Amino acid sequence: DVKVTQSSRYLVKRTGEKVFLECVQDMDHENMFWYRQDPGLGLRLIYFSYDVKMKEKGDIPEGYSVSREKKERFSLILESASTNQTSMYLCASSSQVSPYQETQYFGPGTRLLVL
Amino acid sequence: DQQVKQNSPSLSVQEGRISILNCDYTNSMFDYFLWYKKYPAEGPTFLISISSIKDKNEDGRFTVFLNKSAKHLSLHIVPSQPGDSAVYFCAASAGGITGGGNKLTFGTGTQLKVEL
Numbered sequence: 409d410v411k412v413t414q415s416s417r418y419l420v421k422r423t424g425e426k427v428f429l430e431c432v433q434d435m436d437h438e439n440m441f442w443y444r445q446d447p448g449l450g451l452r453l454i455y456f457s458y459d460v461k462m463k464e465k466g467d468i469p470e471g472y473s474v475s476r477e478k479k480e481r482f483s484l485i486l487e488s489a490s491t492n493q494t495s496m497y498l499c500a501s502s503s504q505v506s507p508y509q510e511t512q513y514f515g516p517g518t519r520l521l522v523l
Numbered sequence: 524d525q526q527v528k529q530n531s532p533s534l535s536v537q538e539g540r541i542s543i544l545n546c547d548y549t550n551s552m553f554d555y556f557l558w559y560k561k562y563p564a565e566g567p568t569f570l571i572s573i574s575s576i577k578d579k580n581e582d583g584r585f586t587v588f589l590n591k592s593a594k595h596l597s598l599h600i601v602p603s604q605p606g607d608s609a610v611y612f613c614a615a616s617a618g619g620i621t622g623g624g625n626k627l628t629f630g631t632g633t634q635l636k637v638e639l
Binding site: 448452466498502510512515516 | 529532557564616630632
C-alpha cells in the first residue's frame with residue numbers, strides 16, 4: 409500500500425511566521441505535489457516536483473516555496489504566513505511508470521490556521 | 524478559469540438507489556479522467572478512472588461514463604450505501620509532461636449524502 413504521511417494534522421501559526429509543512433512517501437514515487445483545499449474551490453495545485461531538487465510552479469505558487477532534497481520528502485514553505493493561507497494542505501505522490509502516472513496518492517492533510 | 528466543473532455542490536440519495544455525480548470540462552486536451560472520494564479530515568482516495576479512448580469503465584458498484592463530444596463525465600454508484608457519503612472530486616489530465624508525471628486539474632467537489 410502506498411503511504412503518504414504529513415508531519416502535522418493541525419497547525420496554528422501567527423501572521424508573519426515561517427511555516428514548514430513536511431511530506432514523506434514510501435513508494436519510491438518520482439512525482440510529488442502540494443495542493444490546498446478550500447470550500448467551493450476544490451483542490452488547487454501549489455507546486456510539484458518530478459525529481460530530486462526539481463520543482464515546478466502550479467496554479468497558485470505565490471507566497472509559497474518548496475524543497476525536495478531527497479526523493480521521498482517534499483516540503484512546502486510559507487515564507488511569511490498570512491491569514492489568507494489558512495487552509496487544508498494536501499500532499500500527493502505518483503509514479504512515472506506507465507500507465508500509472510495519473511493516479512496520485514494523497515496524505516491525510518494538514519489543517520493550517522494562521523492568526 | 525475553471526476547466527473542470529462540478530455544478531452540483533451536494534446530492535442526497537436514498538440507500539439502495541443510484542447516485543449520479545456529474546462533471547464537465549472545457550479543455551479538449553484532457554485525455555484521462557479520475558474520480559476521488561474524500562472523507563472529512565482525510566486525504567482524497569482514488570476511486571476509478573477512464574481514458575479518453577473509452578466511453579465506460581466499471582469497477583464493482585462504480586461506473587464512470589465519458590462523453591467526449593459533450594465534454595462530460597459522470598460517476599454512477601449502484602447501489603448507494605451510507606458509507607459512500609463523502610465529497611467526490613473529478614479530476615482531469617492533459618497527458619505526459621516533463622518527467623512523465625501528469626498534473627491533475629480538479630473540480631470543486633460534490634458532497635454526496637446517502638440516507639437510510
